[in-house]
Amino acid sequence: MRILFVTLTALFCLTAQVLAQTAADVTIKLHRSGFDQYRTSVEDFKASQFVSSPEEVSLALEIAQIVRNDLDFHIAFKNIPMDSSLLTILELDEMTKLAWKHLGAEYLVTGEYEITDDEISVKYTIWDLNRMMEVMSDGFRTARRNYRALAHSISDDVIRRVAGYAPIFNTRIVYVSAKTGNKEVYVCDYDGAESYPLTANGSINISPVWDAEGKAVYYTSFKDGTPELFRVDLSGGKHTKVASFDGINSSAAISPNNDEICLTLTKDGNAELYLLDMSGKIRRRLTRTRAIESSPSFGPGAQVIAFSSDRTGSPQVYLMDREGLNVRRVTYEGRYNDSPALSPDGTKIAFVTRTPRGNFDICVVDVDGENFRVITNTGSNENPHWAPDSYHLVYSTRRGNVSDLYISDFLGLNKRRITNDTKSSNPYWGPALK
Amino acid sequence: MFSRVLAILGIIALASILVVAGCGKKPAIEEKIEPPTQPETPPTDTITEPKLPDEGTVERLTEDQFRIVYFDFDKYNLRPDARTALEFNARLLKKNPDVNVLIEGHCDERGTVEYNLALGEKRAKSAMDYIKSLGIDASRLRIISYGKERPVALGHDEASWAKNRRAKFTITSQ
Numbered sequence: 219m220r221i222l223f224v225t226l227t228a229l230f231c232l233t234a235q236v237l238a239q240t241a242a243d244v245t246i247k248l249h250r251s252g253f254d255q256y257r258t259s260v261e262d263f264k265a266s267q268f269v270s271s272p273e274e275v276s277l278a279l280e281i282a283q284i285v286r287n288d289l290d291f292h293i294a295f296k297n298i299p300m301d302s303s304l305l306t307i308l309e310l311d312e313m314t315k316l317a318w319k320h321l322g323a324e325y326l327v328t329g330e331y332e333i334t335d336d337e338i339s340v341k342y343t344i345w346d347l348n349r350m351m352e353v354m355s356d357g358f359r360t361a362r363r364n365y366r367a368l369a370h371s372i373s374d375d376v377i378r379r380v381a382g383y384a385p386i387f388n389t390r391i392v393y394v395s396a397k398t399g400n401k402e403v404y405v406c407d408y409d410g411a412e413s414y415p416l417t418a419n420g421s422i423n424i425s426p427v428w429d430a431e432g433k434a435v436y437y438t439s440f441k442d443g444t445p446e447l448f449r450v451d452l453s454g455g456k457h458t459k460v461a462s463f464d465g466i467n468s469s470a471a472i473s474p475n476n477d478e479i480c481l482t483l484t485k486d487g488n489a490e491l492y493l494l495d496m497s498g499k500i501r502r503r504l505t506r507t508r509a510i511e512s513s514p515s516f517g518p519g520a521q522v523i524a525f526s527s528d529r530t531g532s533p534q535v536y537l538m539d540r541e542g543l544n545v546r547r548v549t550y551e552g553r554y555n556d557s558p559a560l561s562p563d564g565t566k567i568a569f570v571t572r573t574p575r576g577n578f579d580i581c582v583v584d585v586d587g588e589n590f591r592v593i594t595n596t597g598s599n600e601n602p603h604w605a606p607d608s609y610h611l612v613y614s615t616r617r618g619n620v621s622d623l624y625i626s627d628f629l630g631l632n633k634r635r636i637t638n639d640t641k642s643s644n645p646y647w648g649p650a651l652k
Numbered sequence: 653m654f655s656r657v658l659a660i661l662g663i664i665a666l667a668s669i670l671v672v673a674g675c676g677k678k679p680a681i682e683e684k685i686e687p688p689t690q691p692e693t694p695p696t697d698t699i700t701e702p703k704l705p706d707e708g709t710v711e712r713l714t715e716d717q718f719r720i721v722y723f724d725f726d727k728y729n730l731r732p733d734a735r736t737a738l739e740f741n742a743r744l745l746k747k748n749p750d751v752n753v754l755i756e757g758h759c760d761e762r763g764t765v766e767y768n769l770a771l772g773e774k775r776a777k778s779a780m781d782y783i784k785s786l787g788i789d790a791s792r793l794r795i796i797s798y799g800k801e802r803p804v805a806l807g808h809d810e811a812s813w814a815k816n817r818r819a820k821f822t823i824t825s826q
Contacts (some may be wrong), residue, residue, distance in 0.1 A: 322663065392792060401801065415702045422798070422801045422802075424765050424766075424769075424799075424801065425740075425765055438769075440798075440801075443796075444796055445769060445797070465773060466769055466770060466771075466773055466797060468766055468769050469766035469769075482766065482769075484770065484773050489770035489773070489776075491773075510767060510770040510771060512764075512766045512767050512769075512770050512775065513764065513766050526767065528726075528767075532726060533763070533767055549720055552725070554763070556763060556764050556767050557766070557767075570764060572762075572763075576762075578762070578763075598762070600764055600765075601764060601765070618808060619806075619808075643765070644765055
């Protein structure tokens, strides 16, 4: 990945608005110079049967549209849409590979579908339009209700086979919504679809995180009076209390090996970070200050942990190793930097910064402090967390009374709102399922 | 003679409670006293109890008699007005030795859920520590943080935020 280097000092000296603007200008250059964008088109899938019901036709159209949306969201892909005027100009009845190429597409996805009462199957082919040859051909069959997952699987194949990117489209996000009047934990697909509640206890439920396998969610709940850590298994929906020390049990992070929990506890009089085993037993205390230590985030192999501490008088982002040693400060600019999230590949940290105008923006910086970028510029933004590919993020944005979740690439160029209940916050992007 | 002293003491106690009640934001009369606990014919043995003054029933301490303690943004140290409020609350607790309280720490909406949860606890603890230093037994005090989860003012401006950065006393038993 070739990334244009940005002079940090120049950015820091500017006022907030200019800063946001400059960041946008810079990131556009980064995007053009750093990422080859694969220009891809997805043709409507054709029925392999003679007869399709209107419902089946619209389902097939929707699947192709989901693939287009997936690819268009990805940092390295751009969807080239159909332009029907071209058909008239070229005097064609339907699109051909040459016509797609004429529109500017480099790759094309075509497919055939077959739908029964219970099942749906799609055979699809990825074409390289420059070489006019097939890249790959495969098929998926699934229960009809799982058509979105089928579409995401096709998208994952495209980004993997065309450009070698890790799959992200069959991932899920946990978050908190207060749409019932109480803060409850919900789960949805990465694109916001298929949302459903994981808790319905009428209490306050916050800070949900996935385990490393995407099979369970840990969250802090006041349901028994004080903030304690719980785990809910996605299959079966059983809730188990994991940590209930005196005071606060919050801000959990699960190690990438799925064998340790890093947690903020206040049982010793002040918010400190501890390492716990998966049953909630303390293995080690990691910090020892009079300040608030919170928001831990594991790096690859759990060798490094990012966290926030207000030991200098206001929150700043730090790194330490898993023994709690080698503590080093990452953020120096700005009085208030919190909520760090290490990318799964360990190269970048996303965090929240309080701007001079008093808003909160999402920033991304390389772990060595280089390539500082502000990726949001409106509203109050919180809780950035990485997709498993380390190129995309989820966070929440509040404007006035409206708070919803957004996904974006790490350059902040391509943002999508994925909830619209106006009361969503606290998102966490889950791992790719194996 | 002895009974006269008792009577005078009783009047003083009653008067001071009334003064204290008068200082609260709402008059204590507004608090509903559960009359159904008293049967139609009062049993005689309650009358022979030494606690003759009706302060226990009439002047039952209510939550909103406690003053709310306010804080600056991202701070948990006690401002002069916070100390005044806590000194008032400590006097209330001294006068009502059977009352135990939970001190809730709260924050405004700015900053993360996680940081504010910890900050709220620090605010509650600051309040508790000061109350303890004024001679209230630690066993009567508990704290909890709700972070930014339970705002009282729902606006997104300093006026609302200032109301939400608070430590609030709630009665757990009396």
